[in-house]
Amino acid sequence: MNFLRKIFEETGKLVEKGKPLSWAYPVWEAADTIFFSTNKQTSKGPHIRDNMDIKRTMFFVVIALIPCYVFGAYNIGYLNALAMEIERGIVGNTIFGFTYVIPILIATFVAGAICELTFAIIRKHEVNEGFLVSCALIPLTMPPDVPLWQVFIGTSFGIIIGKEIFGGVGTNIFNPALTSRAFMYFAFPTKISGDKVWAVGPDGYSGATALAIPANPVEYDTASNLFAANTQFDYSTLNMFWGLIPGSIGETNKLLILLGAFFLIYCGIASWRIMVSSVLGLVFTSLLFNLLNYLTVDGIMQAGGFPNAMLTITPLQHILIGSFLFGTVFMATEPVTSSHTNKGRWIYGFLIGVLTIIIRSINPAYPEGVFLAILIMNMFAPLIDYYVVQANIKMRLARNA
Amino acid sequence: MQKITIKKGHNINISGFAPREFSNAPAQKFVSISPQDFNYIKPKLLVKEGDQVSVGDALFFDKINPEVKWPSIASGTISKIVYGERRAVLDIIIEVDEEKEKNIESDKQINLSSKDNVKEFIQKHNFWPFFTQRPFNKVVNPSDSPKCIVVSLADSSPLANDLSFSLAENKEYIISALSNLKKLTDGHLYVAVRGNNFSFLSDYDFINLIQVEGPHPSGNVGVILNKVNPLNQNEVVWTVQGSHLPVLGKLFSKGIIDFSLNISIGGPAVKPSYIKSRIGARFDLYKNSLLMENVRIISGNVLTGKQVDIDGFLGFYHSSFSVIEESFERPFIGWLHPGGKSKYSVFNAYLGSNKKSFDFTTLQNGSNRAFVPVDAWEKVFPMDIFINALARSIEANDIDEMEQLGIYECDEEDVALCSFVCPSKSDVGAIIRKGLDTIYFDK
Numbered sequence: 001m002n003f004l005r006k007i008f009e010e011t012g013k014l015v016e017k018g019k020p021l022s023w024a025y026p027v028w029e030a031a032d033t034i035f036f037s038t039n040k041q042t043s044k045g046p047h048i049r050d051n052m053d054i055k056r057t058m059f060f061v062v063i064a065l066i067p068c069y070v071f072g073a074y075n076i077g078y079l080n081a082l083a084m085e086i087e088r089g090i091v092g093n094t095i096f097g098f099t100y101v102i103p104i105l106i107a108t109f110v111a112g113a114i115c116e117l118t119f120a121i122i123r124k125h126e127v128n129e130g131f132l133v134s135c136a137l138i139p140l141t142m143p144p145d146v147p148l149w150q151v152f153i154g155t156s157f158g159i160i161i162g163k164e165i166f167g168g169v170g171t172n173i174f175n176p177a178l179t180s181r182a183f184m185y186f187a188f189p190t191k192i193s194g195d196k197v198w199a200v201g202p203d204g205y206s207g208a209t210a211l212a213i214p215a216n217p218v219e220y221d222t223a224s225n226l227f228a229a230n231t232q233f234d235y236s237t238l239n240m241f242w243g244l245i246p247g248s249i250g251e252t253n254k255l256l257i258l259l260g261a262f263f264l265i266y267c268g269i270a271s272w273r274i275m276v277s278s279v280l281g282l283v284f285t286s287l288l289f290n291l292l293n294y295l296t297v298d299g300i301m302q303a304g305g306f307p308n309a310m311l312t313i314t315p316l317q318h319i320l321i322g323s324f325l326f327g328t329v330f331m332a333t334e335p336v337t338s339s340h341t342n343k344g345r346w347i348y349g350f351l352i353g354v355l356t357i358i359i360r361s362i363n364p365a366y367p368e369g370v371f372l373a374i375l376i377m378n379m380f381a382p383l384i385d386y387y388v389v390q391a392n393i394k395m396r397l398a399r400n401a
Numbered sequence: 402m403q404k405i406t407i408k409k410g411h412n413i414n415i416s417g418f419a420p421r422e423f424s425n426a427p428a429q430k431f432v433s434i435s436p437q438d439f440n441y442i443k444p445k446l447l448v449k450e451g452d453q454v455s456v457g458d459a460l461f462f463d464k465i466n467p468e469v470k471w472p473s474i475a476s477g478t479i480s481k482i483v484y485g486e487r488r489a490v491l492d493i494i495i496e497v498d499e500e501k502e503k504n505i506e507s508d509k510q511i512n513l514s515s516k517d518n519v520k521e522f523i524q525k526h527n528f529w530p531f532f533t534q535r536p537f538n539k540v541v542n543p544s545d546s547p548k549c550i551v552v553s554l555a556d557s558s559p560l561a562n563d564l565s566f567s568l569a570e571n572k573e574y575i576i577s578a579l580s581n582l583k584k585l586t587d588g589h590l591y592v593a594v595r596g597n598n599f600s601f602l603s604d605y606d607f608i609n610l611i612q613v614e615g616p617h618p619s620g621n622v623g624v625i626l627n628k629v630n631p632l633n634q635n636e637v638v639w640t641v642q643g644s645h646l647p648v649l650g651k652l653f654s655k656g657i658i659d660f661s662l663n664i665s666i667g668g669p670a671v672k673p674s675y676i677k678s679r680i681g682a683r684f685d686l687y688k689n690s691l692l693m694e695n696v697r698i699i700s701g702n703v704l705t706g707k708q709v710d711i712d713g714f715l716g717f718y719h720s721s722f723s724v725i726e727e728s729f730e731r732p733f734i735g736w737l738h739p740g741g742k743s744k745y746s747v748f749n750a751y752l753g754s755n756k757k758s759f760d761f762t763t764l765q766n767g768s769n770r771a772f773v774p775v776d777a778w779e780k781v782f783p784m785d786i787f788i789n790a791l792a793r794s795i796e797a798n799d800i801d802e803m804e805q806l807g808i809y810e811c812d813e814e815d816v817a818l819c820s821f822v823c824p825s826k827s828d829v830g831a832i833i834r835k836g837l838d839t840i841y842f843d844k
Binding site: 004005029033034035036037038039040041042044045046047048049050051052053054055056057059060125126128129130168169170171266267268269271335336340341342385388389392393395396397399400 | 413415559631633634697699701703704705706707708723725727728729730731732733734735736737744745746747748749750751754761762763764765766767768769770771772773774775776777779780785786787789790805806807813817818820821822823824825826828830
């Protein structure tokens with residue numbers, strides 16, 4: 001330890017103010033405080049401080065994501081073994097999966113670190129640990145086969161356009177990880193959507209995700225029947241919960257996502273209000289659509305586009321398929337880009353649930369609606385807060401009168 | 402009796418709470434009054450080094466509000482006037498002459514009937530500095546008429562002086578002080594107490610007794626006001642420190658000027674105790690009780706107090722010294738620490754944290770970062786104010802919005818816990834003060 005401490009003290013002298021290498025101070029500071037907690041003192045009141053800091057806050061989110069990584073890797077191996085019709089065992093499957101996950105992870109972190117450090121040096125501010133979370137989230141939203149150069153470009157776009165040009169962590173409008181995801185979705189659609197990308201198999205292997213099945217049925221049937229009729233994968237409710245189905249790396253196992261959610265809520269880092277209200281919004285809207293479709297099927301109501309298999313997905317199925325749960329727990333709750341008031345958080349979360357179902361069900365082009373729903377609500381979060389705060393102002397004005 | 406229960410907040414579990422008994426200490430030789438303890442004044446000295454003063458004599462006055470004068474808190478000699486940058490007066494140090502003080506006992510009965518009588522009496526004895534106002538937390542303007550007066554006898558700050566103990570012998574003086582305070586306002590006189598402390602006050606119907614419950618900052622004047630009678634724009638509320646009630650009571654009832662004060666000394670780096678002393682006491686008399694070398698001595702509480710040297714003095718409005726260790730430790734990968742005895746957090750982020758009383762040090766426990774709203778401030782801020790939105794409006798220098806969001810109801814001490822819990826290590830108190838300054842100097 002002393003040896004390491006000495007290295008930092010020696011190198012620290014090189015980046016002091018006035019030295020030629022002083023521009024590198026933010027990089028040095030980041031490394032220094034990662035290895036040794038800062039000994040920064042309080043200068044005036046409060047003279048004592050809580051032991052929670054941004055490093056730990058951000059790191060806890062990364063911890064919550066680690067199980068999703070492990071399962072994601074296993075699932076890649078499992079689906080590959082299924083496609084290749086071979087046996088590899090749990091460890092073998094996981095190792096196989098990691099050969100896909102780790103390169104994506106490295107590409108993301110290299111891109112993220114370059115952007116963050118460059119901006120820290122140019123702007124002369126300390127490196128904010130928030131980029132670690134963004135970079136840990138991005139690979140989990142990717143298909144396993146995604147080209148690394150696309151990941152590199154996507155991450156850079158997300159960090160720079162989603163965050164840095166607005167002034168960095170704390171002032172960004174859009175969730176950087178989702179900005180990356182959205183950029184790649186629209187820039188490289190062939191590699192991040194469709195049936196071909198979600199499971200690693202032999203050339204030309206294709207496997208429809210649970211969302212794609214009711215979105216493109218051969219002929220109308222209820223979603224439950226369509227799932228049951230699919231012989232390639234087990235789309236039973238239980239298996240969709242356990243997550244041995246095609247999908248982006250981190251989204252499939254719902255148990256681990258829920259565990260992550262409880263962990264973050266228990267630690268007081270993520271807002272349970274957003275999670276609960278977005279599930280409420282999803283349940284409300286999907287029930288409404290179930291009802292609408294029911295009315296058209298029985299001929300009580302006539303409308304173009306009905307009946308639609310997407311409208312027959314039950315609320316529970318909606319929660320389990322696609323990345324709704326992952327997005328709600330880890331993306332929607334991002335503190336900076338979500339609403340900042342508790343009342344606002346209820347509205348913000350609820351509308352994410354509503355928009356997810358609308359985008360999923362009504363528009364066949366985007367079966368995965370949750371990332372768009374969250375980005376749209378990111379945009380409206382300040383507006384929601386504005387009205388919540390205005391109510392407080394009106395209350396005060398009324399008292400004053 | 403009205404009861405208010407505060408839910409949002411946090412009682413910091415810091416070690417070194419003073420036991421309820423007085424320990425002996427020699428009499429103070431030096432006391433000081435510092436113009437720096439008073440916001441928004443322009444002091445003009447009336448004395449110079451070497452002058453003889455009697456207790457209560459005016460030492461300086463405020464150029465902006467010349468009728469407000471500051472009393473000498475002891476009889477004796479002005480031994481030193483300490484100047485800081487740009488000749489700001491930091492301390493007026495008085496060498497106490499106890500012989501001289503003995504002669505000022507008095508047993509006359511004072512009867513003050515009207516508001517003007519009381520005001521004149523306060524003016525005559527230079528006692529205005531004991532009266533502070535909200536908003537701005539500054540010494541009152543004597544010509545104002547406050548909408549109400551609040552006194553908190555329920556200080557909830559960490560290691561606070563327990564007034565139910567330290568004021569126990571001063572029952573009559575407290576009542577005399579309160580009855581004269583009531584004459585200063587046409588509105589209510591609110592007195593906040595905790596539990597069954599000061600239950601004798603419920604016999605007096607001129608007092609609006611408020612029983613507060615819940616964690617810090619429930620005993621803060623600002624929080625109590627927010628719950629019982631919120632402060633609106635263009636209104637002024639007066640307050641006095643609960644610990645000063647005996648001083649006021651002695652003056653109002655018998656005309657005695659006596660600045661004795663029972664102070665508490667607490668904190669992890671000192672042997673905690675209560676000591677009979679006086680306003681502006683010097684710390685060095687108690688330096689034998691220090692438990693270690695490298696300490697930070699704080700006049701007031703650990704959240705809002707000011708750092709003083711070992712021969713520094715108690716602030717005018719303070720009634721306690723807190724002492725914590727100056728730590729320079731750099732634990733290896735400390736942010737990954739699992740928890741246990743060495744970590745304290747209001748977040749559930751460390752195993753077993755904040756169960757036992759904790760030895761806090763001066764470590765900030767993290768670097769300053771951009772603000773990330775993880776709902777930490779809101780958990781410990783009990784007023785119906787959007788503190789995050791307010792802080793933003795202050796940073797944006799938008800006076801209209803600050804007023805609309807209720808800046809007048811806030812003071813630094815009310816948001817001190819927000820800074821304590823903030824993972825980004827923001828200083829919320831400084832932001833609030835900046836906003837108040839902006840408004841004050843704009844008008």
